[in-house]
Amino acid sequence: MAITIESIRDAVGGLKALLPEDFRPEIGIIGGSGLSALEEAVEEPRWEVPYGKIKGFPVSTVSGHAGKLVFGHVGNEKTPTVMMAGRAHYYEGHELQTATFPIRVLALLGMKILIVTNAAGGLNSTYKVGDVVVLHDHINFAGLSGVNPLRGPNLDDFGPRFIALSDAYDLELRRAAHLAWKDISKEKLRQMAMHEGVYAFVGGPNYETRAECRMLSMLGADLVGMSTVPEIIVARHSGVRVLAISLVTNVAVMDPGPRGDAILLAETDETELSEMLKEGEANHEDVLEASRHAAQEIKALIVRIVEVEASKR
Template identity: 90%
Template sequence: MATTIESIREAVAGLKNLLPADFKPEIGIIGGSGLSALEDAVEQPKWEVPYGKIKGFPVSTVPGHAGKLVFGHVGSEKTMTVMMAGRAHYYEGHELQTATFPIRVLALLGMKTLIVTNAAGGLNSTYKVGDVVVLHDHINFAGLSGVNPLRGPNLDDFGPRFIALSDAYDLELRRAAHLAWKALSKDRPKQMAMHEGVYAFVGGPNYETRAECRMLSTLGADLVGMSTVPEIIVARHSGVRVLAMSLVTNAVVMDPGPRGDAILLAESNETELSDMLKEGKANHEEVLEASRNAAQEIKNLIVKIVEVEASKNR
């Protein structure tokens, strides 16, 4: 069902009834897979609203996504913030207009800046599990084939029919991320590194094949994942500034793998054949574990970014 301005306004009105009259979130944060712990960045007093209690909100069914809005203050400047603890995905059966409905609601609620996080597979061979990548561009495979959150009647109250995305990833916010990373260097595990890169959005829910990963890498993608890009498109259409960061939670397998004719010649047994294919195989438990291990560092980074931004507006 197409999203309408009336349905968005209805959800906004419902949320306003649950919040103090003077609370207007300037910053929005999306916690990716296993990163719902980022809600600890939001200080008391805070107000939590499960997605299921907001009319029109999609409810996530994926482990590692709590499924609630957390309103409160972040950082030394007490910036009014709303965090999405978890998100809905296209692969869960949601249309992209539905999956991105929360972005429209938060924009109408007052959000001016969106910080998006996700768990992603590292295509770039220099990336290590646990590294953070600030996105400066993306490849929208689903969108190129017509699966786009802006498909259908344009919501003129938010933005024009045709929008440019060459400036989707705010340069000033990216600079703030790097400054924040540098400021936190003394307290951060030395093995973690920050990069900038290109994210490829794919539909999922299956992880990519070896050949698909090689194709994505050849086309210029440094990361691959199943979220984020639709939210960014809608945020930009709504006039919201965007900073997006990926946590590398697994290194994808791009080696072509063993050939059947070569294996037959080697006379390997069934167990050995199975082990050959399992090497480097991705799984969601691995993603969640990597996210949990890095959650505290990501939380500290986001708080510092919010503080850097807030200090400019004193």
């Protein structure tokens, strides 16, 4: 489906018909893999709309992505909010213009701030599973080769043909995230740490090889994942402020691993050889488990950030 201003307005009209007349979400939240539990932050009264019922919305096929919009209020100030419980990915077969269609719709619906979450592999040796990373930059490998959600006719109603991304990650929101984390850490002793870092976007769906992880690290990436960056590009093109938060759900395997010519003379059986290669191997089940374990912590962080922003109004 070609993304046009008419198709976006059509979807917005359909959503407005399902919501109270005076409800317009100011904050958007995207729940990454296994983080759909963040919808608990959205308080009653609330309204849920499956992606399949919204004209033009891509439907996610990945485990851990519920595939619905959850409208309601967040925090003490009852800030009108919409949460995307799950997202569509490029590797599922969606064109990036389609995968990011929901961002266009929510921007036109009234969203001013987008808080993006994701599960990511840690490349930085100081990161541990369960740590939280506020993004301050990214490396868009797919985009550098031309796979970009802004490819094609420009949607002039949203933004210019050429946009700068040097300011993509809102500094004020990042500061609010760190202050909020410091604040809630006073209330509860936690082993999770918060960092700031650079996210590398890759197409997936396979996890990266050892050599690819070393290359990404050498280029300055602290994290690697298969989402987020296309949504951020479209949000910024739409004039939406962005905060992106990654949860480290696995530590990338950086070691070159055993060499075949180094073990030819060793008395090692096939089982032992297989176990050598599988050490540290990433899998989706572990990613989901790590996300579920940290979901409540990230929920508390996001609620506090929304409350801080609401207090400025």
